[in-house]
Amino acid sequence: MxxxxxxxxxxxxxxxxxxxxxxxxxxxxxxxxxxxxxxxxxxxxxxxxxxxxxxxxxxxxxxxxxxxxxxxxxxxxxxxxxxxxxxxxxxxxxxxxxxxxxxxxxxxxxxxxxxxxxxxxxxxxxxxAEPDRPLAGTRWSLESLVEGESASSVPRGADVRLTFGDGRVEGSTTCTDFDGAASVGQGTISVSRLTTRARKCAAELEALDEKVRGRLSGEISFRIRGDKLALTRADGRGMELRAAP
Structure with missing residues (x-):
């Protein structure tokens, strides 16, 4: 700077x-x-x-x-x-x-x-300064949840991450590890057949778990700018993620 x-x-x-x-x-x-x-x-x-x-x-x-x-x-x-x-x-x-x-x-x-x-x-x-990161192979970490025009931060202690590649998506909501099919189109990702492995979490993290999994199904629009990935559903719910170091 x-x-x-x-x-x-x-x-x-x-x-x-x-x-x-x-x-x-x-x-x-x-x-x-x-x-x-x-x-x-x-x-x-x-x-x-x-x-x-x-x-x-x-x-x-x-x-x-x-x-x-x-x-x-x-x-x-x-x-x-x-x-x-x-x-x-x-x-x-x-x-x-x-x-x-x-x-x-x-x-x-x-x-x-x-x-x-x-x-x-x-x-x-x-x-x-920061060429767009590839969708596939990048480890994406959640920074905020989007609800229409507003964004909210993730709770302290959360570690939400996604990785796309070879027609799959895998990651964690902190409370749940998951993997499933991910078909990438022109500016869209279709996620289906998620399998999950849950573990006990604090109530605040379990609420986050539900919100993340609710945003990670069906057809999702995506946009990459530099090291940031925006995922947005048709109903306005979405996630903002950044490429992990």
């Missing part, structure tokens, strides 16, 4: 006359020198018309977005309520504050620079 004091601007980046280059793109913090993030974290911003989704290492944040010339106007920021380390939660707070300071934006191909009065944040398109 590059966050530096806002001195001379420099560089050849040009401010576009409209915001069309932002939409439906995800940018992650660059790896060059500057403010150090908490180890193992990156800033991630996803732009769609009217909305920005953000991550800084803990919660999934969303806010309303308007573009006024060379300014991003972000309001009504909210998100999940995951319990993280104080360092990660402080980083969330910092990013929320930064985005709500009406940062100037400059987009040059795959590089996005956001600038406030005090800070400068340089990001790159995720497809340049």
């Amino acid at each position: 590059a966050i530096t004091g806002c001195g001379g601007q420099g560089g050849d980046a040009a401010r576009p006359s409209d915001s069309s280059g932002l939409w439906d793109r995800t940018f992650v913090s660059a790896d060059d020198a500057g403010r150090q993030l908490v180890p193992g974290t990156r800033v991630r911003l996803t732009f769609t018309p009217g909305t920005v989704a953000a991550e800084a290492g803990c919660n999934h944040l969303t806010g309303r977005l308007a573009v006024e010339g060379d300014r991003l106007v972000v309001t009504d920021v909210g998100g999940t309520m995951m319990a993280c380390s104080p360092e990660r939660m402080n980083q969330d707070t910092w990013l929320t504050t930064f985005l709500q300071q009406r940062p100037r934006w400059e987009l040059d191909a795959d590089t996005l620079v956001l600038t406030t009065g005090d800070d400068r944040l340089r990001l790159v398109d995720v497809r340049s």
